[in-house]
Amino acid sequence: MTGAADKRPRTKPAEIRRDELMDAAESLFLRKGFAATSVGEIVAEADVAKGTFYLYFKTKDDVLDALRTRFIEGFCEKLDLALAAGDRDWSGRIDIWVRTCVNAWLDSVARHDLVFHQHAPADRAMKADNLVILRLATLLEQGAQAGAWTIDHPRMVAVMLFDALHGAVDDSLAAKTPLSRAQLIALITRFYRRALAIDQG
Amino acid sequence: MTGAADKRPRTKPAEIRRDELMDAAESLFLRKGFAATSVGEIVAEADVAKGTFYLYFKTKDDVLDALRTRFIEGFCEKLDLALAAGDRDWSGRIDIWVRTCVNAWLDSVARHDLVFHQHAPADRAMKADNLVILRLATLLEQGAQAGAWTIDHPRMVAVMLFDALHGAVDDSLAAKTPLSRAQLIALITRFYRRALAIDQG
Numbered sequence: 001m002t003g004a005a006d007k008r009p010r011t012k013p014a015e016i017r018r019d020e021l022m023d024a025a026e027s028l029f030l031r032k033g034f035a036a037t038s039v040g041e042i043v044a045e046a047d048v049a050k051g052t053f054y055l056y057f058k059t060k061d062d063v064l065d066a067l068r069t070r071f072i073e074g075f076c077e078k079l080d081l082a083l084a085a086g087d088r089d090w091s092g093r094i095d096i097w098v099r100t101c102v103n104a105w106l107d108s109v110a111r112h113d114l115v116f117h118q119h120a121p122a123d124r125a126m127k128a129d130n131l132v133i134l135r136l137a138t139l140l141e142q143g144a145q146a147g148a149w150t151i152d153h154p155r156m157v158a159v160m161l162f163d164a165l166h167g168a169v170d171d172s173l174a175a176k177t178p179l180s181r182a183q184l185i186a187l188i189t190r191f192y193r194r195a196l197a198i199d200q201g
Numbered sequence: 202m203t204g205a206a207d208k209r210p211r212t213k214p215a216e217i218r219r220d221e222l223m224d225a226a227e228s229l230f231l232r233k234g235f236a237a238t239s240v241g242e243i244v245a246e247a248d249v250a251k252g253t254f255y256l257y258f259k260t261k262d263d264v265l266d267a268l269r270t271r272f273i274e275g276f277c278e279k280l281d282l283a284l285a286a287g288d289r290d291w292s293g294r295i296d297i298w299v300r301t302c303v304n305a306w307l308d309s310v311a312r313h314d315l316v317f318h319q320h321a322p323a324d325r326a327m328k329a330d331n332l333v334i335l336r337l338a339t340l341l342e343q344g345a346q347a348g349a350w351t352i353d354h355p356r357m358v359a360v361m362l363f364d365a366l367h368g369a370v371d372d373s374l375a376a377k378t379p380l381s382r383a384q385l386i387a388l389i390t391r392f393y394r395r396a397l398a399i400d401q402g
Contacts, residue, residue: 152391156388163367164361164364164368166364167360167364168364179357194395195396
């Protein structure tokens with residue numbers, strides 16, 4: 001390796017250092033809030049020199065962007081693994097989709113809110129590139145090609161289904177008496193199956 | 202009338218004055234942005250003394266809250282009128298619902314974004330009181346009682362349908378080549394009919 005970075009002594013590979021800085025930042029953001037956390041606190045938490053931070057990130061906002069990317073990648077990885085491991089049947093894949101999304105989300109509500117809820121909801125362009133929606137659109141398109149359902153506009157239907165799930169989870173989280181995880185999954189799965197005109201199993 | 206407000210000379214009823222102040226503020230917010238608009242500019246635009254502003258509002262944020270309430274009330278009024286004037290048939294009501302929502306929204310995107318998009322999306326509690334969702338839940342419940350469809354959880358299904366519509370409109374607005382209004386309405390209507398397992402007309 002050449003370049004500025006390796007002039008400094010390093011005992012750990014860059015990827016691990018970067019991840020550790022992100023872990024430290026995430027834990028502080030969740031505990032104290034994003035605004036109240038300083039770069040100084042992040043490097044103290046990660047036990048590295050301040051200069052090390054600036055090898056990887058320009059600002060605190062940069063770290064938040066990286067945390068968001070990591071969150072989305074982790075979410076997509078869970079979906080890909082669950083779909084690869086699970087049912088080959090198309091309607092079964094829809095069930096796995098819903099279950100995995102709801103579980104992954106409910107397992108990480110605080111992190112989800114941290115990485116997304118600094119964003120203005122009007123940021124419509126961001127959603128256009130939403131990787132979870134893109135994956136769902138692909139799944140819908142493949143299912144349509146296989147004759148599992150008919151869909152006139154996979155992208156739009158994927159958006160509607162994604163936002164329906166998002167809304168249901170959000171609403172349950174805000175409710176005085178939230179639905180159980182199992183109830184939520186059952187409700188959304190039924191909704192998806194109907195919206196795709198899949199026979200109710 | 203008694204009280205502090207009517208000690209000042211007034212040539213217009215309070216409701217009209219208040220609406221005029223709101224109109225002036227809205228026009229400025231849309232033109233210059235909320236942050237860049239001052240109370241001084243609002244009273245100049247409405248052609249009233251600064252003291253008059255403070256008879257009705259404490260702050261600029263107060264005006265935005267009032268604009269949001271007025272926006273929601275206007276939206277609900279359009280829905281109520283369209284439903285009252287239209288088809289008595291349950292699946293027809295769903296069509297009217299979708300058409301009215303999409304039209305009302307596309308006719309007022311800038312105002313919608315102004316009154317809502319200052320809000321953090323994490324404000325889950327706000328959605329719990331969303332009057333449009335409450336109306337849709339009532340419509341779904343009534344239709345279920347009339348045997349038009351079966352629904353296990355009208356509130357949740359209303360949330361999912363509302364967010365599906367919201368997401369589709371948002372996505373189309375963000376798209377490089379947005380769907381036409383008619384395409385959007387047709388797509389969402391089909392989605393709603395499927396999600397409610399209504400026979401496709």
